[in-house]
Amino acid sequence: MFKKSISLGIVLSTLMACQSGSPAPSESTAAEEHSATAEFMRINCESCHSPAANSSTRLAPPFFAIRKHYLKEYPAQADFQAAMQSFLIKPEEEHALMLGAVEKFGLMPPIYVEEEQLKAITEYLFSVEQPHPQHEGGGKGRGARVKELALSTKKVLGKNLMGALKEGGKEHALPFCNERALILTDSMSQHLHHKIRRVSDKARNPSNQADSLELSILAEYAALIAEGQEAGPILRETKFGSRGYFPITTNAMCLQCHGSLGKELDADFYPKIQNLYPQDKAIGYGAGELRGMWVVALDSL
Numbered sequence: 001m002f003k004k005s006i007s008l009g010i011v012l013s014t015l016m017a018c019q020s021g022s023p024a025p026s027e028s029t030a031a032e033e034h035s036a037t038a039e040f041m042r043i044n045c046e047s048c049h050s051p052a053a054n055s056s057t058r059l060a061p062p063f064f065a066i067r068k069h070y071l072k073e074y075p076a077q078a079d080f081q082a083a084m085q086s087f088l089i090k091p092e093e094e095h096a097l098m099l100g101a102v103e104k105f106g107l108m109p110p111i112y113v114e115e116e117q118l119k120a121i122t123e124y125l126f127s128v129e130q131p132h133p134q135h136e137g138g139g140k141g142r143g144a145r146v147k148e149l150a151l152s153t154k155k156v157l158g159k160n161l162m163g164a165l166k167e168g169g170k171e172h173a174l175p176f177c178n179e180r181a182l183i184l185t186d187s188m189s190q191h192l193h194h195k196i197r198r199v200s201d202k203a204r205n206p207s208n209q210a211d212s213l214e215l216s217i218l219a220e221y222a223a224l225i226a227e228g229q230e231a232g233p234i235l236r237e238t239k240f241g242s243r244g245y246f247p248i249t250t251n252a253m254c255l256q257c258h259g260s261l262g263k264e265l266d267a268d269f270y271p272k273i274q275n276l277y278p279q280d281k282a283i284g285y286g287a288g289e290l291r292g293m294w295v296v297a298l299d300s301l
């Protein structure tokens with residue numbers, strides 16, 4: 001007993017000594033910055049660049065391969081960062097280094113990233129070795145894969161939507177609440193088209209209207225959420241093949257286009273939505289409510 005608390009004391013004081021007497025403060029801030037950047041990329045980039053996906057499920061080359069290509073072509077840090085930044089600002093073929101990947105996956109769709117963040121990303125990719133893609137197998141269950149795909153796609157969508165709102169306001173942002181604006185651009189359609197989509201019981205776009213099976217799964221989610229329980233992935237065999245589902249809930253940001261008319265949803269603005277979506281049913285939501293769900297076609301992943 002006594003011994004234990006002494007050794008704990010030693011460990012603690014050693015840790016504290018390390019912190020207060022740290023000889024290289026810049027090193028620890030660089031490490032912190034790298035881990036913030038890694039987290040940013042996990043959220044915003046890994047839905048496509050996942051190192052965990054295998055060659056048949058991947059939607060873009062892993063960062064391990066991207067880093068290798070750029071280092072080979074641009075061994076100096078400044079050149080490496082400048083070349084990668086000019087691609088990320090405007091992902092066009094003339095800026096792309098990996099023409100094989102462009103051919104295989106289609107060109108990367110544009111992603112909103114602020115300049116500071118771009119610098120941090122390219123610095124990080126230059127300085128930090130990236131994980132080797134895992135080979136086939138990788139014991140992750142299908143449920144975990146559905147959740148991962150849904151969450152990361154949602155985060156990229158949310159980020160792009162926020163960027164568009166900030167840049168040009170609600171009207172400008174309208175096309176950005178559409179998964180096709182993100183991954184199902186023409187160049188990506190071969191890989192994700194029909195593999196992941198969104199449905200709702202109260203759809204804005206009639207082509208997102210849930211069918212009867214989907215409605216029953218939405219009802220399951222609604223019940224779980226009403227009970228305050230965690231609503232995770234659901235897997236089902238359907239006559240069209242295996243499907244994975246994951247719920248989509250609202251936050252405050254969503255309400256300016258999906259909230260109550262005359263409250264969060266501006267009465268002056270709503271006609272612009274109605275012009276585009278005359279059959280819109282997707283209003284009247286509060287924050288934290290079930291808005292719809294992701295549907296992932298598992299067989300084709």
Ligand code: HEC
Nearest residue numbers: 044045048059060066096097098101102105106107108183
């Ligand atoms: C929606 C899918 C998707 C997302 C999200 C995505 N990428 Fe990509 N990215 C691609 C595809 C596909 C390619 C390969 C084709 C190409 O080079 O354009 C690519 C290529 C790249 C390249 C190499 C470009 C070249 O050819 O020289 C870099 C660098 C890159 N991505 C960085 C990022 C970063 C950083 C993020 C997150 C901020 C990100 N990507 C998010 C799909 C995506």
Ligand code: HEC
Nearest residue numbers: 173174177178198200203204205208249250254257282292
């Ligand atoms: C700038 C306005 C705007 C904001 C903000 C917005 N949406 Fe949307 N939302 C739309 C539009 C427009 C569509 C129709 C897209 C389409 O044609 O597929 C849509 C469609 C959807 C759909 C597909 C089902 C349907 O109704 O057609 C879901 C699910 C959805 N939104 C959820 C959200 C969530 C969750 C948020 C907040 C994170 C959000 N939206 C924020 C405008 C917006």
